[in-house]
Amino acid sequence: MIQFDLHVHSIFSQCGIHTVLELLDYAKNIGIKGFAVTDHGLTLPGGRLNSPFFERFRSPCPDVRILKGVECNLVNDRGEIDAPWHLIKFIDVVLLGIHPNTPKGLSADAYTDMLIAAIRRNKCIDIITHPNDVTYPVDYKRLAREAKSAGVALELNNSKIMLARTGIESAYDLVRACLDEGCRMAVNSDTHAIHELGLDDSVRPILKDTGFPDGMIVNRDEKSALEFIEGRRGNKVKPA
Numbered sequence: 001m002i003q004f005d006l007h008v009h010s011i012f013s014q015c016g017i018h019t020v021l022e023l024l025d026y027a028k029n030i031g032i033k034g035f036a037v038t039d040h041g042l043t044l045p046g047g048r049l050n051s052p053f054f055e056r057f058r059s060p061c062p063d064v065r066i067l068k069g070v071e072c073n074l075v076n077d078r079g080e081i082d083a084p085w086h087l088i089k090f091i092d093v094v095l096l097g098i099h100p101n102t103p104k105g106l107s108a109d110a111y112t113d114m115l116i117a118a119i120r121r122n123k124c125i126d127i128i129t130h131p132n133d134v135t136y137p138v139d140y141k142r143l144a145r146e147a148k149s150a151g152v153a154l155e156l157n158n159s160k161i162m163l164a165r166t167g168i169e170s171a172y173d174l175v176r177a178c179l180d181e182g183c184r185m186a187v188n189s190d191t192h193a194i195h196e197l198g199l200d201d202s203v204r205p206i207l208k209d210t211g212f213p214d215g216m217i218v219n220r221d222e223k224s225a226l227e228f229i230e231g232r233r234g235n236k237v238k239p240a
């Protein structure tokens with residue numbers, strides 16, 4: 001079980017089906033320490049962002065910490081992303097992933113270049129989500145090298161493996177690349193349905209098999225997750 005899940009969708013993404021309050025209630029019941037609500041940026045169809053959530057909401061559950069986040073999309077190949085810049089000062093964690101608004105069928109070099117351009121341009125990015133998406137091949141080693149130098153974590157995404165959306169070998173290759181390059185990882189559920197919250201069963205064996213050190217997982221527990229987030233707080237600014 002992930003103690004502090006940094007990738008969770010709510011009903012504000014077309015892909016999530018639960019409210020933040022339902023997620024909080026479930027988190028309390030299963031005993032996880034906290035999670036980040038990371039709905040999509042507005043480039044994807046059906047996306048919505050709720051300003052009162054970012055500006056005014058405080059968790060009513062003292063024993064479950066909630067972070068406010070966004071999973072951004074690439075806007076173009078120059079590394080622009082669709083972060084809600086007007087809310088950036090309220091945002092704790094910024095994820096970036098390649099999603100269907102980005103053209104399919106390009107080379108691994110092209111997608112890697114896009115992600116690297118985005119990391120360089122947007123200091124606010126904390127985690128690159130699902131780099132092992134079969135639709136958008138990525139050079140894991142080159143990305144891990146760049147992520148490491150920027151203090152960005154690469155995600156080991158439970159949902160993609162659990163739902164067989166990508167092959168398990170891709171996750172092994174990603175973890176080995178992070179290991180070789182000394183890049184930290186975030187282990188996240190990418191919850192779309194509430195019972196997925198905190199799940200890491202599909203990827204936990206990969207970490208064990210590869211000997212990936214627990215100390216290199218940024219959200220290995222509540223303390224490490226919050227230290228990672230707070231350590232990057234000063235980056236939550238719009239690029240000049």
Ligand SMILES: [Zn+2]
Binds near residue numbers: 071097129130
């Ligand atoms: Zn995603």
Ligand SMILES: [Zn+2]
Binds near residue numbers: 071190
């Ligand atoms: Zn997601």
